[in-house]
Structure formats: structure tokens, C-alpha cells
Amino acid sequence: MPETITMQVTRYRPDTDRSPTIQEYAVPLRKEWAVLDGLNYIKDRLDGTLSFRWSCRMGICGSCGMTVNGNPALTCGTFLHDFAPGPVRVEPLTNFPVIRDLVVSIDDFLRKLPTVRPWLIREDETVEDVEFLQTPGELDNYKQFSMCINCMLCYAACPVYAAEPDFLGPAAIALAQRYNLDSRDQGAHQRLDLLATPQGVWACTYVGECSAACPKGVDPAGAIQRYKLTAATRTLRSFLLPKGAR
């Protein structure tokens, strides 16, 4: 194994740059090092001006999503030696506006998320000192969709989101489904009006790249397609049986 690997890193300093440039750094090639370790080496030893986000370095906080050799990836779980002899290209996550270097703004997602009402909605009275019963089978119905770490790799992979910025997007819809399918939730009809819209599930054309990019196996594409069927049946039902449908 060679001693070093070249990392080609996007730089963007809004105070001075009109558009991003690429800067190259030679980084030690160690078999345990993730791309994130390479970035930290650059920041600590070579160039303190490089900005990027990271925290847990174990794939659970969702901070360190970037584009590595053209693919959206968590840099803490992507290993340098898989790209040897290199070079490795590290760019900010696609489809998001770039604030600085490898840091993008995810404000659009954070603005959209509350609109799908991603919380448990109850219409009955809640009994305080007893838990809602939920069997392991009922938990399995939505468990997969509850694994989203909000890393935004799915938005980076989605060509629809690239072309239509109003699209709610894979993670937001998957989170809505997480609650729709939770046996304790009673709010599915409240979410329908936002999800069954042109900027909701109907914008999705099932490219499927979101699920391919997801590091946690959430399968947002599956969540969306499933909801299309739900939305279609509900709309049809309310058409055919307008009053008593619900």
C-alpha cells in the first residue's frame, strides 16, 4: 500500500470566491482511516481553513454527509483505502446550496419537516400512567422508517429534488410514513393533504436512488411508493363514498 493518497477537496469561501475551486492535499493512507480522518488530518496539520461538519464518527448523527468520488456518502463510514491509489474527490452534498467549503445548508429540509407533522397525533384521551400497547409485529410495520438519521444523502441522490426544489423529498415523506404506520398514531388523514400533492408523493417518479444512497436501510423510495397506493385508494374512496368514507 502506498504511503499517501491525494484528496481533491472542494473549497468555497463566499467572502472571496465567486464559485468553488478544488484544492489538493496529500494525506497519509492508513488502512483504518475513513475519508473523515483524512479531512481531519488536513484541518489539523495542513490547512486550518477547511470547514466541514462531523461529530459522532460512527454513522448515527448524520453530520458528515458529503459527495465522495461522485457518490453521496457518510465520510465517517467511507474508507480511504477503498479508493487507493486515489485521488479521492470530496465535494459538498449535491442539491444543497453551499455555505462554505464542504458545508451545505439543510434549511430547506428543516423547513419542510414540520409540515408533514412528524409527531404522534392522538385524537383519543390519553391515559397517563399506562403505555400504549404495541406488539412487536406492529412495531415492525414502521420500524424501518424510524431509522432515518437525517443525513440528507437521499436528497443529494434524488434527481427530482434537483429539478423541483418544492418536492418534499424522500426523508420527510419517509418520516411521515413512520408515523402513519405507527399503530399508536391517529393522524394519517391530517398528513394526507400535504403528502398527496404534486410536491408530495406525486413528484416522485421512483428513480430509487434515495434508497440506494441511504446508509441506514430506511428505503424512502419504498415508503413513497407505498404511500402513493394509500393516497390513491383514499382519494378514490372519498370520490366514490364522499360522506361516509373516513
Next chain:
Amino acid sequence: MSTELTDLRLYRPPIRRTWWLHRRSYLMFVLREVSCVFVAWAVVFLLLMINAVHAGEDAYQRFLAFSGNPWVLVLNIVALAFVLLHAITWFNLAPKAIVLTARGRRLAPRAVAAAHFGAWLVATVVVGWIVLGGR
């Protein structure tokens, strides 16, 4: 309050027109989407054929001559390939939308897809039997 995004001098990368050529998966996706055009053509062709049969022997012979045209042959071969692509990708994606549970266990996605292919096979056999001379 927080600084407005517009005040931050954010960089928004432009989208290239050829975005769909840059990944194999995007290319397959676009081909899949384009396949509906050929599905539409297959329906039109079928309607033309039914109309020709209905209009009598002469009309039918004209239709056969038309179909024998090299460009129509090529078109129909290409259309067949796209219709097959359309059907196969559609059936493979169906389990994502159709999630059925029986007695607390989820029906395997493969079973849902298999049911689609099975129905296709049955339909093909029935149509084939009718067209190829079953009595």
C-alpha cells in the same frame, strides 16, 4: 433572528442538461420513463390492427403490408424491447407499493412480484392460445 439564506452568498451549483448520462442508474431510469412512449405506440398499433380487421379483407391486407415495412418492423422490435423493459421494471417495483400482511407476517416482496409475473404468464398463454388457433 437567523440570517436569511439570501444574505449568505450561498453557492447553488447549476444542473447540467445531461445529468441523466452521468450515472448508469439515472440512464436506466430515463430509459424506463421513455418506455411509456413505446407502450403508447404498442397500444396505437393494436388499435390500428383491430380497426383494420373490423374494416374488412382489403383494409387488413393494407395493414399487413404497412406492418411489413422495414421501418415499422424496426420500430416494433424496438418497441417490444421497451415494453418488456417497462413490464419487467414495473412488476419488480410493485412490491414497494403493495405491502400485504397476513396473520401478522408481511408477504415477501418476491411473492408480490412473482404474482405479477405469474399473471403475465397466464395472460400470455391465454392470448397465445386464442391468437395461434385454439378452437
Next chain:
Amino acid sequence: MSTVEPLRHDVVVVGGGGAGLRAAIAIAQSHPQLSVAILSKVHPMRSHTVSAEGGAAAVVGVDDSLDEHAYDTVSGSDWLCDQDAVEAFVAEAPRELRQLEHWGCPWSRTDDGHVAVRAFGGMRKLRTWFAADKTGFHLLHTLFQTCLQYPRITRYDEWYATRILVDDNRAQGVVAVELASGRIETITGRAVILCTGGCGRVFPFTTNGNIKTGDGMALAYRAGAPLKDMEFVQYHPTGLPFTGILITEAARAEGGWLLNKDNYRYLQDYDLGRPEPKPVLRSMDLGPRDRLSQAFVHEQQRGRTVDTPWGPIVYLDLRHLGEKVIDAKLPFVRELCLQYERIDPVHELIPVRPVQHYMMGGVHTDIDGATGLPGLFAAGEVACVSINGANRLGSNSLPELLVFGRRAGMAAAEYAVQGAAEPGPAVLAQAADERSRLERDLLAPREGPDRIADIRTEMHRTMEDSAGIYRDAASLAAGADKLRELRERFGRTTIEDASRSFNTELVAALELGCMLDVAQTMLACALRREESRGAHQRTDFPARDDDRFLAHSMVSRDHAGDPQIGYLPVTITRWPPGERVYGR
């Protein structure tokens, strides 16, 4: 490049993890007229609560009782906790976890639909609720998604608080940098709640994420609120070598064994019980974390650990659990081992070693989260109430976030409602001072003899040598001297990034300043505590000394900027000091 007018709220919560979100929700529900700000240097779902794995303890079984949970916690703490706080904690924990369930937390269940509980280290009964092995992740996301319902909660995501504003002997707000733009703003509040987490990043080898740099502890310390029990640092027995990634205690609760290089279950040599095929509560691999980490050090001294390029290790054996159990109860553990060690725990042994994990010490608070500075509250790992004393039991810290997050939120809301006056000109003058300091000292590029990373690396080496699992006077004193030197050199480090946009070098510098302050308090307290208790083990004072040290170390900053230590007696209610017994 900032507005003159402060941003005004009623309560300012600094930190958006489990404790901060719980506090904000408590205020939004009980005092909907108050405006609450949550200020966090990261988006809330990145908070370190997200990485907690094993579970959250609360009494639910008919065969269990609050007294037993309390006793386990008190003895686990080696009698250094405040028993009134522990009694309140165990009483409120079940209600809090049930509340999370009502908010949607996907707790793992028994077949009949009730919440499932499992064993955990140091607990006599099964009382640890869990959501597979991603309990913290599910807890945090449930809280975050729940807080989205309250428009009276304003979030300032990726804002770094650099100073607590104090006037008239009250906390009145903070100065903070908006990271995206570099704007320096003043955010005033009638009450401030610190929920900024622990300080594991003062150590080189830690389970903690990058963001755990003790910011809130340093801010409180500088503002005049004393810190408490800073010498008590928890080393978790099972971290992966090199990365330090946590392998949850739940692996041992489900039946995993610790083996030395001879495949021997070595814990039996350390008064922790006899090895049994199935896990026995409060015995062997389910002993308390401090004792297990100490056993490792002894094994290393006897040459029975395995040498690797990443230090000595022992093995965690899960093979006898079988693939089905591992995939059902420990799926994340399997993923982490495959990804970071390239081993499959179903078939192979997991290399592990003790790794810094949690800070028992922190900002001194009372049972309602009030610190020594009026108007300033604290909850979660940043705080020291104390319920954890000299050693925390696993699965007590998640309920702690909720119980004391809620308490601090309610107390802060009451304080705010009692009508503290609007912040005066003195506060704004302090804020202006802070702004000038930041711009002069940290936003102007300069060439210096050290890089920030150099100072940090030396601090790491110092803390590893001086504040490890076993300490002694000589290395503690040497460490304290070194830290004093590092603080001085820190003022002259190279600064390369002068940009105002998302300047992470600025953040690294601010964090390092906090870590150096906090590290100093840790060594000062450790040097003065001449006994061994819980996680603080002195080779020169190997016994526990209740006569002199059944008390909390209280550390405040003096005029010269150095730590001053005093002592505060521990509150004993029902359980007089006794022997900690495990395995028999």
C-alpha cells in the same frame, strides 16, 4: 457586523440534545406564554444523545421497587450521590419514559405489547427500557420531532454561545456566534439553562463525538457558577480500539463475556462473582463500569491483555448468543463491528478496551437544576445534581436527561415568570466587550509557534497520563503544570481562517479554550481528593475515606483564573455508607 439590539426571549436553553429539548418542551407545555429559545452549535438531531445505545432505566416490574433502583444507584455511586436527588430521580423516571412512549418513542416490546425491559450493569432487577440498541437515537429523534409542534420554541441552529452574561448576580443571557454568517449576537433571557453535555473530548480516546468539549461547564465556571465532582470520569469497559466507538453494555446484558488473551473470564479474579453461562445481575460482566475498567488495568499489568497497534485489548465474546439474538437485540453492534473492525461478532471475538465515556462531574445544581448563579440552570451530563456520584450506572443517564431536563425547565420557567427585570446597559456592555474580544483574539489571522491541533494533542496526552483509570499525586501535579503552560500557549496559536462564513477553526479554538479550563478543574479536584472512590482511583491513597471525603469537590475560579477547591457534604437520607458488593 452585528445588530445592536439583543434578541430577547424568556428562557434561553443552550444545547439541543435530550435534556435541552425536554426542558424546552416542558416550558412550552406548562407556560405557553413564555418564549423559549434553543441555541445549539449543531442541529439538534446531531447532539450526542443520539449515540446512546443500551437503554434507559425505570422501575416497571411488579417484583421491582423504587427503593431497589435507588439503592443500586446509591451503591453504584460509591455513596457519593445525593440521596434526595436519587429518590426523586427513581420516582420520576417511569413517568418520563412513559411520556416518551406517548410521544412515539419506539420502545422494544414484549409479545403482549408492553414495554420490554432488560438487565444492565449494576442493577439488581431488570428495569432497563430499550429501543433495540439505538435507544438514544430514538429518544432524541422523538424529542426533536415532538418539539416541532411548539411554535413558541425558537431554534437557533448552529449558533455557538461564547459567554454567559451576568449582571446583578444573575444570568441574563448569552453572547453567541451564528456560524453560517459569523454574526455575533446577544440573546437575552430571564433564565438560562445549560444542556451542553459532557467533556469527553479532553481525552484522546473517548466514545464521545467531536462536539463534546465541555462548553457549558466552562461557560458556567467563568460566570462564577461552581463545578462539582470534576475528578470523576467514567471509563466504559468496552470501546473499539482506534476509533473508541462504544460497544454497548447491553451486549453483556444479553450474555456477552469479557475474555483475556487466554480466553479466560478474568473478571472472576476481581471479586465480581463466579462465571456462570447466563448473565447474573450485579455480577461478573454485569458489574459496575468502574470496577470492570479497573480490572482491565490489572490484567494489563499482569501481561494478560493482547497487544495491538492501538494499545492493549481484551475480547468481548458474543458468539454463544447466536445470530438470531444478535440481530434482534444487538443489530447496531453487529453493524459497527463489521464496518469498523471488519469482524462479525456472530463468529468472531470483538477487540475492546476501556474508553472514556461519561463525566459524572459538572455544573453544580440542586435537585431542580438551579446552579450556584441565580437565573442559571443546568441539566443532563453538563450538570452534577448529583445522582451518579463517583460512578454512574449504565442506563441511568438517559432518564436523567428527561427527569432533570423537565425539572430545570419548570424551575427556569418559574424563575422567569417571577418577573426578572429586562437586561440593563451593563449586560449590553459586557456583550460588546465579548464581541470585541472575539474579533480581536480569534478572528484575526496570525502566525504562532503552535497550531490548535498541537495544543489539543498535548492536552490529550496530559489527560491520558494524569487522569486515567488510576491516578497518583506526581502525575496529577505534573499534569496541572502542563495544562497551565498549555493555556498560556493557547493564547498565541496560529490562526489561519479569518473568514466569517462557517469558520470551524474559530469553533475549534473556542472549544479548546473551554476544554483547557475544564481539564484544569478535573486535575485540581483529583489531586485534592486523597482517597479512592468509584471511578477516581489513587494508587497513593487506595482506600475509600468517608471521614474526610464523603463530600463533593466544589471548584470555582479565583481572581487569578486558577481552580479553588472546597467541599460540600453529600446528602444521605436512607442509605448510610456501606460496602459496594457485586457478585455475592
